[in-house]
Amino acid sequence: MKFGSIYLCLGIGLVISVLLSIRAGAVDVSYREIIISLAKACGLHPATEIDRIQEGLFMQIRLPRVLLCVAVGAGLSVSGALMQALFRNPIVEPGLIGTSAGSAFGAALVFVAGRTLFIELSPVLGALILPCSAFVFGLLSTLIVYRLSSAAGKVSAATMILVGIAVNAVAASGTGFLSYIARDPQARSITFWSLGTFSGADWPSVYLVGAVTLVCILAALRFSKSLNALLLGEEEAGYLGIDPDKLKMRILLVNTAMVAIATSVVGVIGFVGLIVPHLLRLFKSADNRFLIIGSALLGGILMTAADMLSRVLLAPAELPIGIVTALVGAPVFLWILGRQKSGERKGGFYA
Amino acid sequence: MNGREGFMLEVQNVSFRIGKRLILDTVSTSFLPGNVSMIIGPNGSGKSTLLKIISNELKRYSGSISYGGKILTAGQHSSLAKRRAVLAQHSELSFPLTVEEVVMMGRYPHFKVQPTAHDQLVVNQVLEELNMTRLRFQNYLTLSGGEKQKTHFARALAQIREVPVEGCRYLLLDEPIASLDLNYQHEFLRMARLLASDNIVVVAVIHDLNLALQYADHIVALHHGKVIADNKPQQVITPSLIDSMYGLKSRILHTDNLPFPILVTNV
Numbered sequence: 001m002k003f004g005s006i007y008l009c010l011g012i013g014l015v016i017s018v019l020l021s022i023r024a025g026a027v028d029v030s031y032r033e034i035i036i037s038l039a040k041a042c043g044l045h046p047a048t049e050i051d052r053i054q055e056g057l058f059m060q061i062r063l064p065r066v067l068l069c070v071a072v073g074a075g076l077s078v079s080g081a082l083m084q085a086l087f088r089n090p091i092v093e094p095g096l097i098g099t100s101a102g103s104a105f106g107a108a109l110v111f112v113a114g115r116t117l118f119i120e121l122s123p124v125l126g127a128l129i130l131p132c133s134a135f136v137f138g139l140l141s142t143l144i145v146y147r148l149s150s151a152a153g154k155v156s157a158a159t160m161i162l163v164g165i166a167v168n169a170v171a172a173s174g175t176g177f178l179s180y181i182a183r184d185p186q187a188r189s190i191t192f193w194s195l196g197t198f199s200g201a202d203w204p205s206v207y208l209v210g211a212v213t214l215v216c217i218l219a220a221l222r223f224s225k226s227l228n229a230l231l232l233g234e235e236e237a238g239y240l241g242i243d244p245d246k247l248k249m250r251i252l253l254v255n256t257a258m259v260a261i262a263t264s265v266v267g268v269i270g271f272v273g274l275i276v277p278h279l280l281r282l283f284k285s286a287d288n289r290f291l292i293i294g295s296a297l298l299g300g301i302l303m304t305a306a307d308m309l310s311r312v313l314l315a316p317a318e319l320p321i322g323i324v325t326a327l328v329g330a331p332v333f334l335w336i337l338g339r340q341k342s343g344e345r346k347g348g349f350y351a
Numbered sequence: 352m353n354g355r356e357g358f359m360l361e362v363q364n365v366s367f368r369i370g371k372r373l374i375l376d377t378v379s380t381s382f383l384p385g386n387v388s389m390i391i392g393p394n395g396s397g398k399s400t401l402l403k404i405i406s407n408e409l410k411r412y413s414g415s416i417s418y419g420g421k422i423l424t425a426g427q428h429s430s431l432a433k434r435r436a437v438l439a440q441h442s443e444l445s446f447p448l449t450v451e452e453v454v455m456m457g458r459y460p461h462f463k464v465q466p467t468a469h470d471q472l473v474v475n476q477v478l479e480e481l482n483m484t485r486l487r488f489q490n491y492l493t494l495s496g497g498e499k500q501k502t503h504f505a506r507a508l509a510q511i512r513e514v515p516v517e518g519c520r521y522l523l524l525d526e527p528i529a530s531l532d533l534n535y536q537h538e539f540l541r542m543a544r545l546l547a548s549d550n551i552v553v554v555a556v557i558h559d560l561n562l563a564l565q566y567a568d569h570i571v572a573l574h575h576g577k578v579i580a581d582n583k584p585q586q587v588i589t590p591s592l593i594d595s596m597y598g599l600k601s602r603i604l605h606t607d608n609l610p611f612p613i614l615v616t617n618v
Contacts, residue, residue, distance in 0.1 A: 228452070233442060233444070240457070241428050241433070242459075284490060
């Protein structure tokens with residue numbers, strides 16, 4: 001396995017960033033407290049006792065939050081890798097092509113308009129309808145962008161960006177309108193939907209996002225061969241025995257499921273899906289199997305690190321995580337564009 | 352010749368329209384294994400369209416295509432891919448894959464998720480045969496135009512490496528040498544000849560009639576979507592055909608020590 005050592009390094013990096021992130025915050029948790037809490041959660045009875053409040057902080061707040069970061073980071077990054085392969089363009093990410101904004105609108109719609117209707121009917125139905133609505137609107141936005149920017153199997157990058165801007169604007173104004181008319185004091189603010197936060201993390205959301213993301217990543221791995229073939233163009237992928245239309249639809253479904261579930265829980269977080277696959281391409285490979293596994297690991301690392309920063313920079317106050325990811329992500333995006341430009345002169349690194 | 356006809360690639364009464372325009376008009380011909388067949392004709396005569404219909408890329412045509420007696424249907428994507436490879440004029444690949452990874456794509460129809468040791472062996476052999484082993488780990492995007500096209504040729508070879516239990520193999524080339532230098536053009540056509548001698552049906556769309564005279568066993572000339580000649584090269588390429596297809600005066604020169612004639616046009 002030629003990528004084995006990279007996976008190993010990323011895996012170790014993920015463990016380190018998770019450990020660091022669990023400790024840091026408005027209140028620090030010591031390793032001793034972590035180990036004892038985990039032992040207790042596993043049903044053991046350690047000899048030493050620890051502070052109940054510290055244990056609760058760790059088990060009910062810090063741990064689910066960090067695990068949610070890993071799941072969301074992995075999901076958004078794998079989504080970036082999938083969309084870049086599908087659009088055959090390395091500057092695509094879920095935030096650019098409407099998936100995130102559409103999902104946020106779908107979630108906000110249920111949150112604001114549907115809250116009174118469904119949650120009183122049944123809490124289970126209410127909990128299910130939120131991610132479903134996010135999925136439907138996320139898929140709708142992505143389909144609009146894809147259909148309008150592709151003609152005869154080729155995607156025009158310029159049209160895609162313009163359509164993306166328009167679809168994002170519509171979805172964002174819809175979300176803005178909804179959060180403006182929301183009377184419910186619990187309704188999340190516009191900041192939540194546009195910049196995201198992990199402060200609402202709890203165990204049910206970890207299970208939900210974790211399970212969906214894991215299933216979607218495993219499904220995406222099964223498509224990695226076909227996605228590689230798609231890099232040659234739809235026609236040539238067809239000559240290699242792949243049905244491009246079927247493949248595209250499956251990828252869009254898997255991708256939207258991942259983004260929608262994450263967005264409905266933590267809001268829109270930009271740039272992660274863009275940068276992570278690119279950082280992996282620095283290893284000079286565009287093999288989608290490598291990009292998917294690598295994105296899942298590196299996305300987890302970066303999201304955990306970004307969330308940690310958002311907690312400690314202004315502690316005890318908390319920054320929306322989107323501020324951190326955009327602050328770091330946008331310059332990296334510019335750097336990529338610069339590389340792309342110089343690459344064109346050299347004969348098209350990204351072309 | 353025994354059994355060759357049984358494996359042939361047959362085009363029967365194929366017509367194709369885009370809107371009201373008739374691109375192909377009841378085209379019928381057949382291509383035999385062991386032959387290098389070439390399709391010639393002016394721009395817009397329907398050559399590439401015909402090749403796309405043969406390769407199962409375009410579907411809404413009338414008439415039929417049959418591979419070794421079996422009529423092609425739309426759902427044969429994956430079974431056909433194991434014995435039919437297509438090399439396009441140029442590929443739009445713009446991601447940094449290594450040469451080896453691109454060639455391995457030719458093995459995609461043969462394995463499910465991960466390549467087997469046999470797939471790796473085939474890729475190694477093909478790279479060796481085309482003298483490309485030194486480029487193996489090089490980034491595809493840093494290659495020259497000729498090397499890029501050769502990489503795709505290697506991919507096509509890897510795709511149809513094994514002789515199938517039933518039937519034979521088919522290699523379709525759509526203007527494969529249009530953007531290559533002289534050296535590469537001859538290298539590609541020599542390889543095409545070599546492959547044909549290995550009992551593969553080789554069909555190439557080509558513009559250079561002198562290369563067709565030199566390398567083809569069989570030529571189909573298309574004009575306005577119709578077959579206007581279908582025979583051995585020296586029977587097809589004549590001053591009268593050149594005049595009717597391109598409106599150019601020409602002469603065919605025979606020289607003593609060349610086994611094929613030379614076409615000089617616009618004289």
